[in-house]
Amino acid sequence: MGVPSIRVWLLGSITIRPEKLSSTLYATATSASMSTLTPASALRQHPTISCWMHEPHHLWRRNFQARRNVVLRSCPSYFADCNRTGLGAKSAAGWTVPLELRIPARFVISSRSHSVLPLPVLGPSPPLLAPPPAARPTSSMEAIPETQPRSRKNPNKRQKQQQQPGRRTTHAVRPEKDAVLFIGFHPEELEVIQQQMPELLTQMEDGGSTSVIGVTYDMLSYTIPEVLLRQVSGASGADNSYGSTDSNGPAAVAAGRVILLVGPTARSLGAQLNDLLAEWGVVPALIAAYQPKHEGMSLRRLVAFLRDAHAAYYGLLQPVRVESLQQPPLTAVARGDERSGVFATSSSSAISAADAAGAEDDGTSDHWRVLEDVRVVLCAAMDAGEVASIHGHYRRDAGHVVVLDGLLTAPERRQLLDWLTAEGHDHGGPPPEGKWERVCVDHEGARPTWGLQPHVLQALRDHPPPPVVALQSRLAALYPEYDICHMPADQISDEYGSGDDSGGVDTSLSSFVGNAVMPGDPCAWHTDADPTTVPPHSPWVHNFGYYHNRELGRPLFVSMLLYLNEIWPEDYHAETMFLDPETQLGLFVRPAPGRVVLLEQDLPHRISAPSLEASGPRYSLVWKLVLVPRPRTNAPDPSGGGDCGEALAEGADGAVALEEAIAGAQEGGCVASGSEFQSICRPEWGEPVRIGSANSRYGIPAFQRGKR
Ligand SMILES: O=C(O)CCC(=O)C(=O)O
Ligand SMILES: [Fe+2]
Structure with a gap:
């Protein structure tokens, strides 16, 4: 197939930000082996390999077909893109390419496994082919396991929905010949496919x-x-022809990209199709085989249905555990009123209502009372520019930081720190070695700092202690228009599908990161994750495609950071810093006990090491989250919190239309009217503070003749 057989790959991504001085176009290496190479040495070793670059609409496809070698200059350190992981030396380097080159930096794409929709999740009919090996799905259509979707709270609901008849057609015909349907592809992509297929x-x-x-x-x-009937009747031409692309607006792209294989010949393509698409410069997509039971479904419904089944199978949307918050009668909310019955619990490890009644004594508290005392102490926009939107135009964009005080109570914070270390642990010394190890790095080769061990990270997600559930519940109540999910670290890690999984709990990325930074520890600028740099073979990309963070209707990558120390005097330093790359200035947040920082994951930031005054480490816990916009029909009463898993299951009937999600966000008020993007800054909190490039008047001439 012409794809180099070496196992490393480099995903290029193009960001065009005319308003920015530097970050106009960059490529990010996310392979461990590749990131040990400098751009120059990479090119020396692989001089003929050009780089595959993508951006949501492939506006630059013609460029990257040119296959010229690229001159890469070193990336400013803040693009040394690395996920600060809890687990070892997973890191990545990024390099910028000057805009004027507009070069198709085509590097290496390895033939990695691509996900194929596990067909049996779609219904009770027998699998077409054999079940897959237990470990991970492969690219092959053989990888069709006979399992039901996992990570769902209400599987019964799903089955019920599967049995819904869907829309019936008056002239239903069984397809008699093979066809490959490319649904939701951009006209430019279709053009390439038309040339190649x-x-x-x-x-x-x-x-x-x-x-x-x-x-x-x-x-x-x-x-x-x-x-198919239209095809047969010649409505849109003969075999291998296409529907008119004139009307194939961006909305079709936004609905989700699915390749549907009809008939045995088409199905036999399934194993290789995504690799071929990648080779042709087209972003891989979700592939599924047509089954008779799809006959009565409209394509819109079928696409949503397949996407949901695919997301369920690969665990792309793993809801955080929350307690359902029931709005108390108004009188009960008022301080000092009775607190019983204020919330109900839905998980065994959750704080019980009885606990809540004695909140202050046992380290728990009732959510409504806590929520009413939460204060927004910062809501800021920075790192602004213009990015390509999946909706077919360029849109304004900016990264955001929010700081909230009071989201976790002091007893809860204490309880969580004890859980992460040990009761009575001496915080003047290093963290306990039973739970912590020196593994966190901000870039390849850096000296590792203390991070939580894998079993603790896994427990945080699978068996969260009460303060974690409490915090997640309150976050969900603050953002009712979203389902709050763990970042599916396994699926978006560049290890996905590599087959070198060492088993157990070991993953290269994790949904949580614990930091215990000590004086003198190295800390570097980094971004946590970015939906434009997820590996192309990841099921995440197949389902959601590539998009810039904050795209309306797409999952928003957010980190939630919690400071855990009991006391943190001013001269201990260790602030979290946020950078506006264009203006080279930014802001810092001082650690304060129990303070929560929300940040959009693609915003450059870093820890600063504690001063020598600090006797022990500065502890922080980071949640890597995706906030998934709920479709309008599923948006709960914002005052009532919500049950994330339930809402996701609701979406399984295929009603998860993008337009519905956007409408839900706008109706629910989480997106300011007229805004071109979504963000963690809620409109009711007022205009964010605008830093650097986000300030529309930055860089104005200081001396303005005649204006005095
Ligand atoms: O602890 C902090 O200040 C930030 C931690 C961080 O950026 C990370 O873990 O990714
Ligand atoms: Fe980070």
Whole structure:
């Protein structure tokens, strides 16, 4: 296939920010082996390999077909993109390419496993092919396990929804010949596919009679038989023809990108199709085989249904554990009123209502009372620019930081610090070695700092202690228009599908990170994660595609940072710093006991090491989250909190249309009206403080003649 067989890969991504001085275009290496190479040495070793770059609409596709070698200059250190992990030396280096080159930095793409929709999750019919090896799905259509979706709270609901008949067509026909339907692809992508597919098909037995159909936006209300009928009746031409791309607006792209294989010849393509797409410069997508039971579904519904089944199977949306908050009668909210019945618990490890009644004594407290005392102490926008939107235009963009005081009570913070260390642990010394190890790095080769061990990280997610559930519940109440999910670290790690999983709890990324930074520890600028740099073979990319963080209707990558120390005097330093790369200035947040910082994960930030005055480490716990916009129909009463898992299951009936999610966000008030993007800054908190490039008047001439 012309794809280098070496196992490293480099994902390029293009960011065009005309308003920025530097970050106009950058490529990020996320492979461990690749990141040990400097750009120059990488090119020396692989001089003929060009880089695959993507951006949501492939506006630069023509560029990267040019296959020229690239001159890369070192990236400013804040683009040394690395996930500060709890587990070892996973890191990445990033390099910028000057805008004027507009070069298709085509590096290395290894043939990695691509995810294929596990068909049996779609219904009770027998699997088409054999179940996969136990470990990880592979790219092959053989990888079709007979399992039900995992990580769902209410599997029964899903089954019920699967049995819904869906829309019936009056002229339903069983497809009689093979077809490959590309649904939700951009016209430019379809153009590439149109060039490449016929050649591929002619090499296959019966391939010549396989239709290749680009499904346009206006066809989303059709069923598959209807689409095929149009083909047969010549409505849109002969075999290997496409629907008109004129009407294939960005909305079709936004609905989700799915490749549907109809018939055995088409299905036999499934194993290689995503690798081929990557080679052609088209972002891989979710691949599924057509089954008779899909016959009556509109394509819009089918796409949503398949995406949901795929997300469920790969555990892409893992809801954080929350307690459901029931709005108390107003009188009960008032300070001093009776507190019983204020919230109900939904998990065994959650704080019980009875506990809440004696909140101050036992380290727990009732959520409503706590929420009413939460204060927004900062809501800031920075790192602004213009980015390509999946909706077909360039949009304004900025990264955000929010600081909240009071989201966790002092007893809860204490309880959590004890849980993460040990009761009675001497915080003047290093963290206890039974739970912590020196593993955290901000960039390849850095001296590791203290991080939590894998079993503790796993326990935080799977068996969270009460303060963690409490904090998650209150966060969910603050953002009711979103389902708060753990970042699916396994699926977006560049280890995904590599087959070198060492088993057990070991993952290269994790959904939590614990930090215990000591005086003198190295701390570097980094970003936590970015939806534009997820590996192309990841099921996440197949389902959600590439998009810039904050894209309306797409999951928002957010980190939640909690400071844990009991006391942290001013001269201990160790502030968290946030950078506006364009203006080279920023802001810092001082650690304060129980303070919570929310940040959008693509915003450059770093810890600063504690001063020599600090006797022990500065403890912080970081949640890596994705905030998934709820479709309008699922948005709960904002005052009532919500049950995340329930809402996700609701979405399984295919109603998860992008438009619904956007409408839900706008109706629920989490996106300011007229805003081109979503963010962690809630409109009711007022205008964010604008730092650096986010300030529309930054850089104005200081001397303005005649204005005195
Ligand atoms: O503890 C802090 O100040 C920030 C930690 C951080 O950036 C991380 O763990 O990714
Ligand atoms: Fe970070």
